[in-house]
Amino acid sequence: MPVSEKYIYEKWRIGKGSELSGVDYLRYRFWEILPGACSWGTIIGAIVASLYIPVYAAIFIIAFDVFWLLKTAYLSLHLKENWKRIIEHMKTDWVEKLVHFKYDHVYHMIMLPFYKEDRSIVEKTLDSLLESKYNHKRFIIVLAAEERAGNEPLEIAAEMKKKYRKEFGHFIVTVHPDGIEGELAGKGSNITYAAEQARVQVLDKKKIPYGDVLVSAFDIDTIVYDQYFACLTWMFLASEKPYNTSFQPVPVFNNNIFEAPAVSRVVAYSGTFWQMVQQERQKRLATFSSHSVPFSTLYEVGYWQSNMVSEDSRIFWNCYMKYNGEYLVTPMAYPVSMDANLAQSFWQTMKNIYRQQRRWSYGVENFAYIMFNFKKNRSIGRWKKFKIFFVNLEGYWSLATNPVLIFVLGWMPILLGGREFNTSMLSYSLPYITRDIMMITMTNLILSSMVAVSLMPAIADERAITKRIYHKLQWLLVPITITVFGAIPAIDAQTRLMFGRYMGFWVTPKHRGNDG
C-alpha cells in the first residue's frame, strides 16, 4: 500500500462534519445527511404515494405490516434465547468457575462519572461494588467529577473517598476541567480525562500492566449484581482474543422501577429488550451505556472520543477502525441495573424520557464516522463494510420510520387516496387487515411482559398479584411509546444531524423515591 494511502486511525477521530474541510467535509456531511434523508424520504414518499398511487401505497403497507409481524417474531425468538441465557448466567457461580483460571492479576478499573447526582446515588453504587464477589483490593475506583458542576459534587466525592478509600484497592477522585478546547462537555470527555489520570496516578505508579486491567465505564447509577466482575473476568480470560473485544452487559432499569410511571417502565424495558436481542446477534452488537474494555486497548485507541455525544458506542467503532475490523463485542448476557427515567412530576418525566431517547438516537452520528473511516481504511473487506453499512442504515431507518409507517401512515391511502380508491375492496380491506396483523403482532408483547416481570425485583407487598398484572398490562402502551418515545426522537435526532445542528450532551437527571 502506498504511504499516502496508509490509514492513520488517530487522524480520523472525527466528532462531526464541521471539523473537516474540502472533499472530506462534503463526504462526511453526505453520510451525516443520509440516514435522515432516508427516513424523511420514506415518510414523505408514503404520503405522496398515498395521494397519487394509493393502490401501490396500500400494497406496500400490507406487505410492510406482514414484514413487521415476522420481524417482531424473529426478534422475539432472540429475546427468548437471551432471556434463557441471562437466567442461566445469573444462576452460575462465576467465582467457582474462575477457579480454573489464574485471575488474581486482573484489576478492574471502575469509571464512575457523575455530575450533580445525589450523595445517596453515589453511595448506593459504591455499596453495590462492595457487595461484589471479587477481591476488592483489585478494584480501582475512579470517581470522575466535573468542574462545571460546582463545589457540591466535589464535596461529595471527597466524602466518598474518605468513606470508601480503605475498602478498595485504589480510589481516586478526578475533576474534569471545564472548557477544554475541542471537547464537548459530557460523559465522554469526563471519563477520558479520568482514565488518563488513573493511568498516571495508579497504573504507572503501581506498575500495573495495562493488559491486566479491565475498565468498566459505568454511569453513576449503575448497580452491579454481585457476580458481575467474576463473570466479566471469566469472559475476559476465556476469550480467544481478549484485547480485541469489549464486554457488554444487559442494562436493566430496576433501581427505581416501582417508582417510575408505566410509560417510563415500558420505554426502559424496551431499551433492555433491544439490548437483549442485540446480544444474540453479536455481529450487530456495539457497546452501549455501561460496558467494559481492556485498558491496554483503551489506551491504544486514545480512550473515548471527547468531541461527540455517543461515546459509549463510538468506542467500539474506534476499536473496530484501529484494529482494521478485527474487533467484536462479547455479549455477557449478565445484567447491570440502572435508573429508569423518573423526575419530580409526570410531565417532567415524559420530557426527560424524550430527551434521553433523543440522545440515544443521536448514536446515528456514528454512521458518518463509520462510513467515512471505511473509505479511508482499505484493510477492512468490502463485504464486511457493506454489511455494516446496510445493518446500520436499516437500523436507524427502522427506528425512525417503522412505528410511524404502521401506526400513522397506514391510514394515509384511505385519507388521501381519493374517491376512486375509496370505493375499492383494497381500501376497505386495508384497515381490517392492518388491525388483524397488529393484533397478532401484539401477542409478542405477552413474551415481553413475561420477560420484564421476571427481570424485575420481587414484588414484596400484599398486592403483589395485582401489581404483577398491572406490570403486564402496561405493555399495551407499546404502540404509543415506540412512536412518541422511539420514532419521533429518532427523527428529531436525525434531522438535527442532517442540518448540521449538532447536539450537545444532555445529562439525564437521576431521581429516586424514598425507597430508591
Next chain:
Amino acid sequence: MTVKKQWMYIAGLTLVFLVVIPVILLYSFGYRLSSDFRLVKTGGIYCSNDESDVSVYLNGKLKKSSGMIERNILVQNIKPGNYHVKVVKDGYRLWQKWIKVHEQKVEVCFPLLLPKDLNPEEIPKYLPLEGKPKKKKPKRELNDEYTEIQQLFKKSRKPAKNIFPSWNSREIAKLKLGKNRKLKEKVFLEKSGKRIYVRWTGKKDRLPFFINTMKRKRVYSSEKWISAFEFYPKRNDAFIVRFIDGSLYAVEIDTRFGVQNLYRIVNWCDSFIVDGPMLFYFQRNKLYKIDFER
C-alpha cells in the same frame, strides 16, 4: 443464538412472507376461492351506520351483524350482481335498497334508521304551579326552554350570519341561503315547488357517494307542494320535508339504484325547525320536541 439457527429462522420467515403476501394481497383485492377452486373476483357492501347492534340482510339472508360497540358493517365476499339489502335494528323502521355490486368495488350506503316510536315530548309554555292554589289567579311563569325555542323559530326565518366571516364566505354568499336554500357540510339543497335539488359544493375528489355527481341533481319530487325543508338532525345525507298538508317526512338524498327511503315523522304540524340532534315542531300553539340521539 448460533448463526446457523439465525439463518434457519430467516429462511423460514422469508418463506412465510413469500407465501402469505400474495394470499393477503389477493384477498384484499377481493379475490376469493370458489367452490370449484377457481379464483373469482368479488365485491362488497359497506353500511355506514349511526346505530350499533344492526343486522344486514342480502336477498333475505342475514349476512352480518354489528355488536354493541361497532356500528359500521363491511359485507365482503359478494359476487357481482344486484342485491336487495335490508338493514334491520330492533325498534327501528326497516331500511332497504337495491344495490348493484361490482367486482373489486365496495358500494357504500348510509342507512337512515328511524325509531318506530319517536316519542315526541311536549314543551309546556308555562312552568307548573307550585304549592296550594290561591284564591287570586296566580301569575304564571314562562318556561325558559319554550322561550328559547321560540327564539330559534324566529331566527330560522332569517339566514344565519357568522360573527367571523369564514374563508369561503364569498362562495356561501353566492348560494343565497335562506328558506328554500340550505347548506350543510358542502351539501347544498334547494327547493323549487314540489322538488328538491342537491349540489355538491366541495372538491370533486371529496364528492360523497350519496350525491355521485358534481351537477345539480333532482333528489326528490312530490305530488304535494313542499312548504318547508331542513337537513335531517346531524346528517347531511337526508332531509326533512313539510308538505302543504302539514305532514313531516324524513327523506334520504341517496337516489342510487332507483330506491329512495322515505319515512313519516309527524302527521301534522304548523312549523318545524332542526337544531343539532333535536326536531322541534308546533301543533297550533303546542310545542313538541323529538330527540334523534336518544
